[in-house]
Amino acid sequence: MTDRYASFVQSGAGRALVKRLGLPDPPRLRRHTPGDPLVPGPVLLGASTGGRLAEPVGKALTAAGVELVDPAAATDATARFAALVYDASGITDSTGLRQLYDFFHPQARALLPSGRVIVLGTPPAECGSPREATAQRALEGLTRSIGKEFGRGVTAQLVYVTRDGDAGTPVSLESTLRFLLSGRSAYVSGQVIRVGAGTAAAPADWDRPLDGQVVLVTGAARGIGAALARVLARDGASVVALDIPAAGDELAAVANEIGGSAVQLDLTAPDAPTRLAEHLASRHGRVDVVVHNAGITRDKTLGRMDADRWDSVIDVNLSSQERINDVLLERGLIPAGGRIVSVSSIAGIAGNRGQTNYATSKAGVIGLVDSLSPVLRERGISLNAVAPGFIETRLTARIPLMIREAGRRMNSMAQGGLPVDVAETIGWLSWPASGAVSGNVVRVCGQSLLGA
Incomplete structure (x- = not known):
């Protein structure tokens, strides 16, 4: 679907x-094209006093x-940067937050279009004192505001x-840095990502980070699922x-285009999980990545919704x-080192009128990540979710014009x-190098x- 207003602008x-x-x-957003450099210019790297990550x-x-x-060497007022990266892990109380101003204030106008800002910190729950936890939690307000400013x-x-x-x-961090700095993250902003101690294996070739991996994608025939199949095969x-x-x-x-294999299966059938497991075992012996993308909508306000609409969506x-x-x-x-990625939605975070069934199911996906990821971490398996907002698909093309335009414009992009x-x-999230990223939405x- 074409955004004619954006084209006109x-x-x-x-x-x-x-x-x-x-x-x-x-x-105009900078998106990834194979062969592109990671960033289109220099990166300014700063650190707070005592920072452990720079x-x-x-x-x-x-x-x-x-x-x-x-x-210290950035004295040229005309210099432009592709990214500003700041290690804030050394900030241990609120007075230390001034270091953020001192770094970002002079460079606020120095970023190139589609530039990147990354702030690194310590999870507040792991901080050594309430003051340190307070200061580290404050970083969320900084990054979300920068994304809007x-x-x-x-x-x-x-x-x-x-x-x-x-x-x-740096192995556990490298995949996240590469993603966030590159054009792959063009429509991701204002996020809080946690990197832990999971298994992370750097690929032999960062242009093909999934070489040798078997990946299952459900709902792969069209829309986001078809795009997923193409990107993962690439x-x-x-x-x-x-x-x-x-x-x-x-x-x-889709399967023929990417050189993959196709499985026709109704996931709601009682024997679907067993049939799928048998297929994967006989054809591949394992599955390294499971992407739960299949989803449906059956919209009605709750008072007008029949039970079948509720049951089928859940x-x-x-x-x-x-x-x-x-x-x-x-x-x-x-296997150990495997990854599971589920597709949620911002409807599962903010709710949506006429979609109580859909929002309930997508909030449940977030609950699945929260509850199961600690269990799977003990087996060396990561579990994360993505929550798309307004994405240009055949489904959103059916939304009434004014609501569709509001969905398009009510974001920082x-x-x-x-x-x-x-x-x-x-x-x-599917890369073996991202194994230390788990429990994120x-x-x-x-x-x-x-839902911001």
């Missing part, structure tokens, strides 16, 4: 009109080919690195694309994930996201004003 006449009338100004982060970025600039496609994120994850740094995975028999032709087309969007996880885990088909934006985020919503 990026024309000469459109830019003049937007500036004159103060209309929403959707920027050194390993600097080593990881240097190894990735990034040109780093020290703030800087404009021009700039994104801002907070990455909490657990102290028990230090032993794995990154080197052997993709098992699954969808209902009624979508068989579209599913086969069953497809939530219960089927639980059943599949149970069987695959019981049979040992997801002033535009809807693309299926590839969700796919890239799931791709990052990452919104892909352009920093939506709803």
